Amino acid sequence: MNLVALKARFVNNRYSKARRFRKKFIEHNKYIPNFENPKTYNEKINYRKRYPLNPLFSRCACKIEAKEYVAELISKDVVIENLFVGMSITPEKLNEIVREHGNCVLKANHNSGRIYMLSDRDELSRFSEVCYEVSKQLQVDFGKLADEAWYSDISPRLLVEKKLTPSDEDGSLRDYKFHVFKQNDGSMKVLLHIDFGRGVNHSRSYFDEDLNWLPFAVEFPSLITKIQKPKNYDFMLQIAKKLADPFSYVRVDLYNIDGEIFFGEMTFAPGSGISRFSTYIYDYWMGGLWQRDPRY
Template identity: 55%
Template sequence: MRKIINFICRHCKFARDLRYNIGFIRANRYIPCFKNPQTFNEKINYRKNHPKNELFSVCADKIKAKEYVADKLSSDYVIENYYVGDNITTEKIKEILVEKGDLLLKANHNSGPVYLIKVDATDDEIQRKVDDVNNQLKKDYGKQLNEPWYSDITPRVLVEKRLSPQEGETDIRDYKFHVFKQNDGSFEIIVQIDFDRSGHHSRSFFDDELNWLPFYTVYNDTGVCIKTSIEKPKNYDVMLNAAKTLAEPFGYVRVDFYNVDGVIYFGELTFAQGSGRSRLTNRAYDLWLGQLWQVDPSY
């Protein structure tokens, strides 16, 4: 039955829309109004159905996004590419491991998964990850996610440098800036920080001064203590200003940076946080974030 439903949804936009509307209700636990969206998640879904900014597909492309960042900011923010191509082989990965060390393997036209491959990886592990990424290239993630800008990206393979956590930490710290352009051209920014991704994953939200905001997403692992305070990292203001620069052409975008002891690297640009199904603590916070989103969601 699932295969039949998937087949119908791949070939019928109405079926896809119905499926994702039902998914919205199940995920967010309220009936949406997509014709006159008010909440954050409603506006994300409106954007998915009415995208009008040509830069969505450019900046969602993990390869072209680096060019965008280099042009807008500097190539110093860009993580080094080890390989870009139409496919990848185990032999090529092993060659890069010998020459460059640990690496990250991903496709450029979707939202993951991203594979870490270390120099001590077994042949079976490498082959499994290589096969999966090559198979990803055959799929239209724009239709699967109902995020059409992904469909406009030419699928390719990207192998890039692996960043190491700063001393004393097990994971590289990931700062996600939710940037909302206001009607007067200024910005409102909410900072999302994910902790301990490889262990007991939790997610906290802060304002742009890193004061904790009392809501969270249901993504947090059950029983994990939510972090309510954080020290301002080195060059935080540089990250904040860089996020505004990259976000300038958009009404809303999530700008991700890594900060390794003050050295800042671009992560990605995301135009549909959680694909519009990332439930917040309650609908009031969903509505509050929606009110921060003042510009037409299509852009």
């Protein structure tokens, strides 16, 4: 096959993929998108996916380099310590780490794929299984798979970190997801979303910066309309806003364990631009909060 034919095949494949995604978007979100002149939140996510220009996307999407970045910009005290970083790991080494440090988490650094919770009660066969599974993740170019090009610039590695111990009464680790939009005047507009009951009766609620409930849902029903202000909430806001400063929009995930704050991750295309809102008007409303160029 000559070069011209190869190029034509590549273009056709990309066109077919884009057409399939557009069809999926319309079926899932119930409106016809305009990805070249974006107005809604989802449209702007897709515009960013098509034309990313901020060089920090790759660094801050990497689960290893993001920790280094946050330690430099905020403090190493909010970073969950890595117990191992490498291109591969043996079941025996993983077993050794878990026996020494207790419950751990194994994950790849270059995607938003599955993570593996490990306990000192696990057998060696379990460690063999997860080592094999995570090694398969390292073979996949997640940037191409998700059409989020910044992931393709991350060198695939794996990491093991200490598992955080939840303080919630139901035994779950509450993840505070701050959607931060940088305004044209330099100020920050912040929305917070929290997932409740993951796995069983999963719900998701959105709140404004002052923790007032917002009357819409995204992907899951919004059932919880009031939450208590967590300890050191103002510090969480400070962290989210400072990390968001170089971007027109980013979602910053933080954990709060009885007032002790830990960085989770930064996400630049939540839901990969296909999150289903309960009504179109709130997709459009969130798009209006995103005032600056989505490419950055």
